[in-house]
Amino acid sequence: MSVVNALRLSHVPALAFTILGLYWGSFAAFVPQLKAQTGAGDALFGMLLLGTACGLATTMWIAPTVDRALGRWSMGVCAALLAGAFLLPGLATSPAAFFGAMLCCGMASGLTDVIMNARVSELEAHSKRPLMNANHGMFSLAYAVGALATGSARAASVQPFVVFAVLGLLVLLLARRLQMTPHDARGEGVAGTLPWGIVALCGAVVLIAFMSEAAVEAWSALHLERTLGGSAAEGALGPAMLGLTMAVGRFSGQAVSERLRDTRVILGAVTVAVAGTVLVVLAPAPLVAYVGFGIMGLGISVIGPLGLALVGRLVPPALRTVAISRTAVLGFLGFFIAPTLMGLISQGFGLRAAFAAVALLLLVVWPLVAVLRSRGA
Numbered sequence: 001m002s003v004v005n006a007l008r009l010s011h012v013p014a015l016a017f018t019i020l021g022l023y024w025g026s027f028a029a030f031v032p033q034l035k036a037q038t039g040a041g042d043a044l045f046g047m048l049l050l051g052t053a054c055g056l057a058t059t060m061w062i063a064p065t066v067d068r069a070l071g072r073w074s075m076g077v078c079a080a081l082l083a084g085a086f087l088l089p090g091l092a093t094s095p096a097a098f099f100g101a102m103l104c105c106g107m108a109s110g111l112t113d114v115i116m117n118a119r120v121s122e123l124e125a126h127s128k129r130p131l132m133n134a135n136h137g138m139f140s141l142a143y144a145v146g147a148l149a150t151g152s153a154r155a156a157s158v159q160p161f162v163v164f165a166v167l168g169l170l171v172l173l174l175a176r177r178l179q180m181t182p183h184d185a186r187g188e189g190v191a192g193t194l195p196w197g198i199v200a201l202c203g204a205v206v207l208i209a210f211m212s213e214a215a216v217e218a219w220s221a222l223h224l225e226r227t228l229g230g231s232a233a234e235g236a237l238g239p240a241m242l243g244l245t246m247a248v249g250r251f252s253g254q255a256v257s258e259r260l261r262d263t264r265v266i267l268g269a270v271t272v273a274v275a276g277t278v279l280v281v282l283a284p285a286p287l288v289a290y291v292g293f294g295i296m297g298l299g300i301s302v303i304g305p306l307g308l309a310l311v312g313r314l315v316p317p318a319l320r321t322v323a324i325s326r327t328a329v330l331g332f333l334g335f336f337i338a339p340t341l342m343g344l345i346s347q348g349f350g351l352r353a354a355f356a357a358v359a360l361l362l363l364v365v366w367p368l369v370a371v372l373r374s375r376g377a
Helices: 003-009 011-038 042-048 050-085 095-127 132-155 160-178 196-227 232-256 262-282 286-300 303-314 317-331 334-349 351-363 365-374
Strands: none
Touching: 003 011, 003 132, 003 232, 011 042, 011 050, 011 095, 011 132, 011 160, 011 196, 011 232, 042 050, 042 095, 042 334, 050 095, 050 160, 050 317, 050 334, 095 132, 095 303, 095 317, 132 160, 132 232, 132 303, 196 232, 196 262, 196 286, 196 303, 196 317, 196 334, 196 351, 196 365, 232 262, 232 286, 232 303, 262 286, 262 303, 262 351, 262 365, 286 303, 303 317, 334 351, 351 365
16 A cells, blocks of 8 residues: 555555654754753753653553543544644743643643544554554654754754644644544453553564654754854754654555564564664764664654554454544653653763663664464564
């Protein structure tokens, strides 16, 4: 199935992926400015970013219940919540206010993430076609566009609140296009019957993928600007490069996943991601770091989506939304760990050492995939 056909079949959740990508790409490019606005150091700023993870974990856990309550309006309501929540970081001028703002952004993102992934997994089951990589590719492409546009806005001294307000108006205009009736509206009260071994293994794979992605999203601009002496516009190219190459990797992975086993694709992707991370660590100038971030993006791109796709295929249909939400909660613990870990390592040893830790972390995926293969995934 071509990428175009996959996106045509899943156009409603693909729009939700696009909206979420625009928001987080814009946010990533604003990180140096938002950090200066709060007056926080590396370690404290890493702790403040935990607000995102707290919000994600809270709403991801209850997302199946919210989804059942809202039905076909779920993704539209999530889009409206995103439009409101992302106004807050641009207004925050203290560490406490910024933590609260990121908590709200995380809550809106957590709901959106679980529901849109569940819709794609339902469509995969009904169409008998892999669709997850194409939809995550739309997130990455939108992430890159958001980061690039925001880099230009920063260079023109446009404030974060203004950018997020304009984006919010656009999202509200599109919210009505996000109506979609769930295929699998069952599974209430059956979380205890989940195959937790499968959920834990897939969740660990997604966790490491999202930790690596979050590390680049939150710290690549700072690495380029502070460690390598780049300008604000050059710093924004770090997350933009990640988004662009992740989009390429995911769109390519859409075709590859129809020909190779998911576990084999994941193993190859980890190898590529580690090579890119090593290049980022050793980079003497921004140009070399861009190449490294690009290679990282190609590798990281397919790991998380395939982890979510695996759990969606390995559990009964009635448990699919619940299983994806639990796997996503485990995976998005990366947003708890990565910002704090990167900040602490950077504070003590610098950002090169922090990215070296990401390379070591990615290597852990290999034994996890070996266990999944032994279970017939």
